[in-house]
Amino acid sequence: MVLTKKRRIPVARPWLAGLVLSSVLVVFASQAQGLEPEHEIRRLMLATEDAVSGGRWGEAGEYLNRLQAMEGDKPAEYFYYRGRAMLQARHLNEARSALESYVSRVGADGQHYQQSLKLITDIEKENKASARALIEGGASVKEPVAVIEPAGREDTKALRSLYLAKTDREALTIHLNALLDANGWRKDKAVVRLDRPADIEYRVTLDGSVLNIQEIRRGAGDTTVRKTSSLSVYGVNPQPRWDCETVVAACWIYDPRDGSRLFQLAPNQSQVNEVAQTLGQLIRNLQQGGAGS
Incomplete structure (x- = not known):
């Protein structure tokens, strides 16, 4: 009689299968979790x-x-x-x-x-x-930034009524300063206290055809630095450019003379749009001369 060796058939072990499955899941979970x-x-x-x-x-x-x-x-x-x-x-x-x-x-x-x-x-x-090329009518600005059209006549009438101003020029100046005051730049964006002024704010006054712009910067220990610059409106583009940068949480309106930064404001695009629009209308009004009626 010939004896044959029986082949052992592996018996499934539920606990082993569960262990393998758990290991696989742990690997996938660690991959899904990624690095800290x-x-x-x-x-x-x-x-x-x-x-x-x-x-x-x-x-x-x-x-x-x-x-x-x-x-x-x-x-x-x-x-x-x-x-x-x-x-x-x-x-x-x-x-x-x-x-x-x-x-x-x-x-x-x-x-x-x-x-x-x-x-x-x-x-x-x-x-x-x-x-400079834009002012001279040569080339368009390369940077894709917002361009603001001047406000319409009906808007200035409404502003004159709102501020009880005698002229469009006076109403536009008051409105521009109100917008600048409401949109000053602050280091702390989380909490805005109405009783605390912004870290950077501006005030605009008129001297004939010149805009006098006062910049007020507040630093540590309630220190304040004031700087005044002048902008003559003749020969400049009355459509100020602006844009916003999310990385530094700020918006800028650019000087129509050389493209440098004129105002640094809070990161609110709709409000900065209105500031630029009002500034442009004021520049156009001054360029037209007269009493600004």
């Missing part, structure tokens, strides 16, 4: 640096967008690389805002300090050239 925010920010920063070094601007923009959406403090270099990417995309004002944020954070010891200053100067020159 501080490590993920660092990973994306390294990826951004590599993309910028390689001139892969689309890839760099993708990483920067993901960084912007993340909570938590970002390193100062984030603003430098954002500025580089915005400049590459020809968003000059956003590029300048980001680069200035980098400089203010790192000071003269920053790795990209000198390069950032150079880029800011280049942007300033390009903005001035664009504004």
